[in-house]
Amino acid sequence: MKTEELLINMGPVHPSTHGVLRFKLIMDGEIIKKCDIVMGYLHRGTEKLGEMKTYLQFVPYTDRLDYISAFPNNYAYVKAVEELAGIEVPLRAEYIRVLTLELNRVVNHLVMLGSLLLDLGASTMIMYGFRERENALQLFEMLCGARMTFNYIRPGGVREDLPEGFMPKLNEFIKDMEYRIDDYEQLISGNEIFMMRMKNIGVLSAKEAISYGMTGPSLRGHGVNYDIRKVEPYSVYPDLDFRACVRNECDSFARYMVRIDEMRESLHILRQVVDSMPEGKPTSQAKYGIAPMTGAPTAVSTYFPRIFTPPPGEVYSRIEAPKGELGFYVVSDGTIKPYRIKIRSPSFCNLTAIPKMVEGLMIPDLIAAFGTIDVVLGDVDR
Amino acid sequence: MNPAEEIKQLFPGSVVSTGIQTNKPLAIIKKEDLLIIAEKVKEMGFDNLSLITGIDYRDRFEIIYNFFSYAKKQNLVLKVILDHNNPEIDSLESHWKVADWLERETYDLVGIKFRGHPNLKRILLPDGWIGHPLRKDYDMTVDQFVTIGEDGEDIVSTDGSNLLRR
Numbered sequence: 001m002k003t004e005e006l007l008i009n010m011g012p013v014h015p016s017t018h019g020v021l022r023f024k025l026i027m028d029g030e031i032i033k034k035c036d037i038v039m040g041y042l043h044r045g046t047e048k049l050g051e052m053k054t055y056l057q058f059v060p061y062t063d064r065l066d067y068i069s070a071f072p073n074n075y076a077y078v079k080a081v082e083e084l085a086g087i088e089v090p091l092r093a094e095y096i097r098v099l100t101l102e103l104n105r106v107v108n109h110l111v112m113l114g115s116l117l118l119d120l121g122a123s124t125m126i127m128y129g130f131r132e133r134e135n136a137l138q139l140f141e142m143l144c145g146a147r148m149t150f151n152y153i154r155p156g157g158v159r160e161d162l163p164e165g166f167m168p169k170l171n172e173f174i175k176d177m178e179y180r181i182d183d184y185e186q187l188i189s190g191n192e193i194f195m196m197r198m199k200n201i202g203v204l205s206a207k208e209a210i211s212y213g214m215t216g217p218s219l220r221g222h223g224v225n226y227d228i229r230k231v232e233p234y235s236v237y238p239d240l241d242f243r244a245c246v247r248n249e250c251d252s253f254a255r256y257m258v259r260i261d262e263m264r265e266s267l268h269i270l271r272q273v274v275d276s277m278p279e280g281k282p283t284s285q286a287k288y289g290i291a292p293m294t295g296a297p298t299a300v301s302t303y304f305p306r307i308f309t310p311p312p313g314e315v316y317s318r319i320e321a322p323k324g325e326l327g328f329y330v331v332s333d334g335t336i337k338p339y340r341i342k343i344r345s346p347s348f349c350n351l352t353a354i355p356k357m358v359e360g361l362m363i364p365d366l367i368a369a370f371g372t373i374d375v376v377l378g379d380v381d382r
Numbered sequence: 383m384n385p386a387e388e389i390k391q392l393f394p395g396s397v398v399s400t401g402i403q404t405n406k407p408l409a410i411i412k413k414e415d416l417l418i419i420a421e422k423v424k425e426m427g428f429d430n431l432s433l434i435t436g437i438d439y440r441d442r443f444e445i446i447y448n449f450f451s452y453a454k455k456q457n458l459v460l461k462v463i464l465d466h467n468n469p470e471i472d473s474l475e476s477h478w479k480v481a482d483w484l485e486r487e488t489y490d491l492v493g494i495k496f497r498g499h500p501n502l503k504r505i506l507l508p509d510g511w512i513g514h515p516l517r518k519d520y521d522m523t524v525d526q527f528v529t530i531g532e533d534g535e536d537i538v539s540t541d542g543s544n545l546l547r548r
Contacts, residue, residue, distance in 0.1 A: 040506040047491070048515050082403055178537055210429045210452065213480025224452060231455050316405045316433060316459070329435055329446065340516070342435040344448075352483050369487075381506060 003029060008363075012041050016119040016182040016367045019377030030362050042381040050341035055081050055155060058341070063149035064377040066206040066344060068306075069108040071100040072321035074153035077341075079234060080328040081155050086308035092158035092280040094236045096232040099273045100143070100152065101235075102266040107179065108322035108374075109135045109259045114201050116256065116371035117188065120197055125188060132180055135173050142166055157283035170274060174267050182265055189260070198253035202357045202369030212353035216324025216346055217262055218373050221255035223248040239276075240363060242269050255372040266287030291334070307336050316344075323347055323374055368380035385426060387460045398463075406448075406457040413462045417472045420460075424477050427451040428458055432479035434485060435442060436469070436492035438517045443494060464494065473499040474503045491516040508536035 011022035018040035026034040046065065050058045062073040071164035075097055082089065114129030114328045125256040142163050144152040152159050188194055204212070219226060227238045227244035245261035247254035283304050312334040324346025333339040350373050356364045386407035390397040396415035401408045411419055428449035437444045443464040450457055462471060473496040474481040485496045486505040493514030496502055504511060508528050513520050527542040 040504075040508070043506045045515060048520075100486070207429075208479075211479045213431065213484075215430075215432075226452055243404075285384070314446075316406070316446075317404075325432060327433060327448075329433060329448075331437060340437050342433070344500045348483065348487075349480055352480050356479075 004045060005033065006058050008277045010363070010366075012038075016115075016370070017377075018375060020114060020373075021380070025363070027363075032358050032361055032363065032366060035358050035366070037351065037355065039351075039377070042377050044382065045223055046382045047343060050338055052337065054197050054307055054336050055085075055310070055338060057075060058339075059154060059337070060149065060151040063151060064328075064378060065343065065382060066321070066323065066347065066376045067148055068111050068376050069104045069322045070148060070150050071097075071104040071153065072319060072326060073089060074150060075101060075235075076317070076319045076321065076326045077328050077330075078153050078155050079319060080315055080330045081310065081315050084315045084330055084332055085155070085308060087156055087284060087304075089157055089284055090280050090282065091236070091278050092161075093282050093284070095277050096158050096162060097153055098235055098240070099270065099277075100140075100150075100236065101157075102269045102273070103136055103139065103170075105266045105322045106263050107133050109263050110136075112186070112371075112374045113256075116192075116368075119301060119367045119371050120206055122194070125184070126333070128180070128184065128187075128323070132177060135176065137355065139166070139173060141171060142169070154283075154304065155308070157281070159283075161282040162363060167274060167277075170270070174270055177263070177267055181260065181267075189257070195253065197364075197368050198251065198256060198372075199249075200251050200363045201361065202372065203253075204353060204357050208356065209250075209353060211355065213349040214324070214353050215349065216320065217258045218255050218350050219248045220244065221258045221372075222250045228318060228325060234319060240269050240272050252372040259374075266295070285354055309334060309336055311317050318344070321346055323376070323379070324341070324350055343382055345379045345382060347375040347377075348382075351361070351375055351380060385423075385428075385456060388426070389419060389422065392422060394480055403459050405485055406459050408459040410463065412462045413464060413471050416460075416462060416474075418476050421499060423449060423458065423460070427453045428456075428488075429453075431480055431484070432476065434474075434481060434488055436488045436494045436516075438492060438519075440466070441519055442466050443492070445471060445488070445494065447474075469494040470497055472497050473502075473539065490514070493517055508538055510536060510538040512540070 008025045008027055009016045010025055012020040017253040017373050022038040025032050046061055049061055054194045062077045065071040065073045110129040110133045114126035117125035144150045167379040206224050209219055225244055225246045230244050230284040242265045245258050246258050310332040312332055314331040316327055316329045318325050325345050327344035329342035330338050357369050385406045386400040389409050390400050396412045398410040428451045430450040433448035434484040435446050445462045447460040453482050473485055485499055489502055490493050490504040490506055524540055526538055526540055527545055529537045531537045
């Protein structure tokens with residue numbers, strides 16, 4: 001029997017789109033025949049703004065991209081600038097950076113789990129997730145005074161050294177998280193309703209997932225063993241012991257399990273970082289390419305110069321952010337401002353796969369598949 | 383062997399020059415031969431197209447493609463130099479699905495047209511936006527106002543006098 005096709009707008013304001021995103025769904029009864037994605041509601045022109053700021057001034061703008069996990073954004077941009085300018089970073093700064101990155105990965109996955117379960121109709125997990133996230137946010141607050149927009153990782157190091165009493169609180173957090181993750185697994189992973197909602201939903205073969213540009217934990221749920229921390233090691237990751245978490249089932253459940261495994265690995269990394277945190281300065285003391293000073297020099301600063309000029313050139317540098325491959329393409333023309341900044345955001349590229357993934361499924365399945373892709377709209381629209 | 387050199391050996395006529403872009407092999411190629419080279423690049427195992435972007439250098443445009451091979455764990459950067467007056471290049475959508483959105487974004491913000499793209503329209507900005515913001519000659523002094531029309535479509539105008547102001 002021939003039925004009439006129906007166009008349904010899901011969004012832009014819908015609780016399970018995690019922001020402002022619109023799905024234009026062409027429905028045949030309850031079945032999704034075609035899914036179009038409309039975005040741009042949160043476009044702030046970050047790349048254009050970058051051309052008008054000095055290299056240091058752009059760091060706070062990166063906080064606003066993926067606001068759930070801002071440390072990786074800071075770091076990805078700073079890493080690109082450091083590669084461009086050839087800035088050496090002290091070892092202690094690198095360890096502090098990895099500490100924040102991994103802590104942020106745990107926070108990101110907690111939010112992802114909470115909102116995924118909430119979208120599926122179970123409200124317990126978001127309470128649990130946000131309870132633990134609060135402890136981590138208090139750690140961030142100790143570190144830099146901010147809970148979400150940190151502006152902490154800077155060219156040449158980090159803004160300030162670890163505050164007093166940070167390490168004991170961090171140890172407490174790690175110890176606490178360990179059995180909390182077991183709690184979550186008991187609560188969610190074996191749950192029959194959850195498995196029925198997740199297993200064999202949003203299936204995409206590994207080959208297709210690669211072609212659609214998926215990266216990060218979402219891709220590792222498709223059996224591709226690719227982790228930039230392993231393949232193109234940066235910072236102090238080569239000295240740390242961890243593994244890339246891979247699952248082979250290619251469905252939503254596999255993508256969810258990768259997140260659970262990754263939280264455990266992140267805690268494992270954090271414990272090593274706590275044990276081997278070296279002494280030293282948190283900021284490079286090098287007098288790198290300082291712009292000629294006008295007026296009498298004031299007291300000797302311990303900070304890295306605020307204004308510096310990298311040599312002309314271009315660099316593409318990427319890191320393994322909690323959501324996938326986060327890359328910054330920075331072009332310098334030898335002045336104090338970048339000539340062009342391009343942000344390769346993981347959410348944007350991962351979202352490409354959704355229309356293909358949900359073809360022939362129902363709307364509740366779209367929510368399940370979309371939740372496991374883990375998208376933040378600030379990162380998609382930039 | 384360095385994949386950029388390999389391409390140069392296979393297509394000596396289409397590669398302008400090769401080099402290194404901060405640890406990644408780089409090949410600057412002619413724009414007419416992009417599709418043939420892209421096919422070869424895919425055959426060589428570069429299955430991940432991780433970045434497409436365009437840069438406005440005032441006298442020319444440069445398009446950068448960043449490839450990565452999951453099997454060989456290798457990088458490759460392709461660069462194409464385009465004329466500033468009518469920047470147009472072939473689309474890679476048929477080889478890498480992710481190119482669909484990356485090319486739309488480049489079209490939207492930089493204003494480079496992709497020949498053979500199935501759905502080349504603006505992605506981040508509303509339809510009808512005037513100019514391409516990441517061009518260096520983009521006029522930032524003109525305010526543009528977006529309203530919603532009868533059928534839900536975006537209407538862009540530079541006249542905001544009849545809009546409600548708080």
